[in-house]
Amino acid sequence: EDQVTQSPEALRLQEGESSSLNCSYTVSGLRGLFWYRQDPGKGPEFLFTLYSAGEEKEKERLKATLTKKESFLHITAPKPEDSATYLCAVSLTGGGNKLTFGTGTQLKVEL
Amino acid sequence: EAQVTQNPRYLITVTGKKLTVTCSQNMNHEYMSWYRQDPGLGLRQIYYSMNVEVTDKGDVPEGYKVSRKEKRNFPLILESPSPNQTSLYFCASSLWGGRTEAFFGQGTRLTVV
Numbered sequence: 001e002d003q004v005t006q007s008p009e010a011l012r013l014q015e016g017e018s019s020s021l022n023c024s025y026t027v028s029g030l031r032g033l034f035w036y037r038q039d040p041g042k043g044p045e046f047l048f049t050l051y052s053a054g055e056e057k058e059k060e061r062l063k064a065t066l067t068k069k070e071s072f073l074h075i076t077a078p079k080p081e082d083s084a085t086y087l088c089a090v091s092l093t094g095g096g097n098k099l100t101f102g103t104g105t106q107l108k109v110e111l
Numbered sequence: 112e113a114q115v116t117q118n119p120r121y122l123i124t125v126t127g128k129k130l131t132v133t134c135s136q137n138m139n140h141e142y143m144s145w146y147r148q149d150p151g152l153g154l155r156q157i158y159y160s161m162n163v164e165v166t167d168k169g170d171v172p173e174g175y176k177v178s179r180k181e182k183r184n185f186p187l188i189l190e191s192p193s194p195n196q197t198s199l200y201f202c203a204s205s206l207w208g209g210r211t212e213a214f215f216g217q218g219t220r221l222t223v224v
Contacts, residue, residue: 043203043215043217044213044215087153089154097159097161097207098156098209099209101146101153
């Protein structure tokens with residue numbers, strides 16, 4: 001069965017304390033891996049798409065990387081406004097264009 | 112502004128009373144889908160549509176119906192809601208399904224009593 005697992009479930013950081021979130025997947029035929037940010041009471045907001053192992057993308061304090069079995073979302077010198085739930089999703093070849101989501105990592109950045 | 116609009120944002124209803132949650136997108140996207148989000152289970156796809164008049168089941172379709180008569184609209188219908196359908200619902204659209212990023216609506220929090 002195709003699975004997407006995110007870790008940790010929750011993470012508390014001090015402002016400026018860099019860390020990484022993990023998304024591991026056991027699927028056959030990855031078409032794309034997506035990272036989203038979700039604020040409480042709101043819909044997920046797109047961050048990155050990664051298509052092949054070795055690919056990296058950056059946006060402000062966030063950097064996403066992809067290997068054959070997992071993706072990392074690196075957060076450098078986080079600020080309180082980075083507090084949110086970060087969701088990972090995969091799309092599979094032959095998967096009917098569906099996104100399969102992990103359960104997310106809830107990040108809280110404190111002053 | 113590019114957006115996906117869902118209505119209503121909040122809804123409390125009673126078991127068995129038919130309801131419809133509307134979804135509209137203004138990006139001319141081909142692909143639209145509905146998800147429900149439950150604690151500990153994440154986002155799960157209910158139904159999706161690859162184009163007008165083309166719809167198909169996702170992972171948790173039981174108890175739901177959809178229609179796609181126009182490209183921009185994709186309503187979610189609960190013919191006879193039950194308490195286990197209490198959840199947070201999201202509509203999403205994308206240009207080419209799983210190959211491109213999805214844009215999500217603000218969500219509809221449904222409570223069935």
